[in-house]
Every structure is written in C-alpha cells, then in structure tokens.
Amino acid sequence: MADRFDEWTPPEIEHGKMTKWLWVVFRPENFILGRKTDIGCFTAIFAHHGVEIGDEVQIGSHCSIYSLNTEDNVAGKVTIGARAMIGTHSTIMPGVTIGEGAIIGAHSFVKTNIPAGALAYGVPAKVIEHK
Numbered sequence: 001m002a003d004r005f006d007e008w009t010p011p012e013i014e015h016g017k018m019t020k021w022l023w024v025v026f027r028p029e030n031f032i033l034g035r036k037t038d039i040g041c042f043t044a045i046f047a048h049h050g051v052e053i054g055d056e057v058q059i060g061s062h063c064s065i066y067s068l069n070t071e072d073n074v075a076g077k078v079t080i081g082a083r084a085m086i087g088t089h090s091t092i093m094p095g096v097t098i099g100e101g102a103i104i105g106a107h108s109f110v111k112t113n114i115p116a117g118a119l120a121y122g123v124p125a126k127v128i129e130h131k
Contacts, residue, residue: 005036005056025051030067034082039063049094050077057081060088060106067094081116090125101131 011019013028022041025031031047034054040061045051049067053059057080068075076095080086084098087106092098097113104110105121114120117131 005038008036010035040088049075051079052077053080054082054084054100056083057085059086060090062089063091065092069094087121 010033011021013019013025013031015028016024016026018024021039023039023043025045025047027047030050031045032052034057036055037053037057039059040063042061043059043063045065047067051065051067063086065078067078074094078092078094079097081098081100081102083101085103086092087104087108089106090104090108090110093111096110098104098110099114099116099118101117102114103119104114104125108121108125109123110120110125112124114125114127115130118127119129120127
C-alpha cells in the first residue's frame with residue numbers, strides 16, 4: 001500500500017514567504033526540516049535562533065514556533081523530534097525540545113521540554129501521560 005508521503009519532496013522556503021502549502025518560515029537559514037514532515041497551513045516558524053524539525057513530524061494548522069520572544073528577551077533553538085505530533089493552534093516557545101514521538105494536544109502553550117513518547121497538553125502544556 002502506498003504511503004501518502006512516498007513522493008514527498010522538501011518545499012521551497014524563502015524568508016517570510018508562504019510555501020505552496022501556506023505556511024511560512026522567518027530566517028530559513030536557521031531552519032532544518034526533516035523528511036516526510038507535514039506542516040499545516042497558516043503555521044508560522046520564527047527560526048532566528050534555530051528550529052529543527054525531525055522526520056515524519058506532523059504539525060497542525062495555525063501553530064506558532066518561536067526561537068525568539070522579544071517580550072521577555074528569551075531566545076533558544078527549538079527542536080521537535082522525529083514522529084512527534086503538534087496539535088492545531090499550538091504555540092511552542094524558545095529553547096523547547098519536544099521529544100521523539102511526543103504528542104502535543106491542540107491549543108497548547110509549550111514553554112518547557114516535553115520528553116520522548118509523552119502526551120502533553122494545556123496552557124501551559126503539562127505531561128499527562130508518558131509511555
């Protein structure tokens with residue numbers, strides 16, 4: 001059976017311009033995108049201090065990923081491990097690592113690291129279950 005990502009190719013990414021799937025990256029020179037990753041429309045990625053997304057990650061629509069927060073001068077690389085899932089309308093703050101296979105529920109505000117295999121959600125996101 002064919003995988004919907006069998007023909008996956010990396011998107012063309014230009015600073016501040018929507019990809020053909022309607023998501024955007026600022027500072028793409030600091031952005032690493034894993035293979036077969038699916039990012040939902042209207043997601044914004046602010047990679048000023050680095051954002052790395054692993055292979056086969058799924059990110060819902062309308063998410064925000066920040067490696068820089070000018071309100072409180074916090075900056076740091078964001079890392080999302082392979083096969084992690086980020087629910088729609090979630091926000092990930094600077095310096096956060098989301099472990100491999102972790103699941104973040106919709107509308108979550110992630111400001112601390114989430115371990116591999118964990119289920120976390122809420123505002124702020126808290127680990128609810130860990131495999």
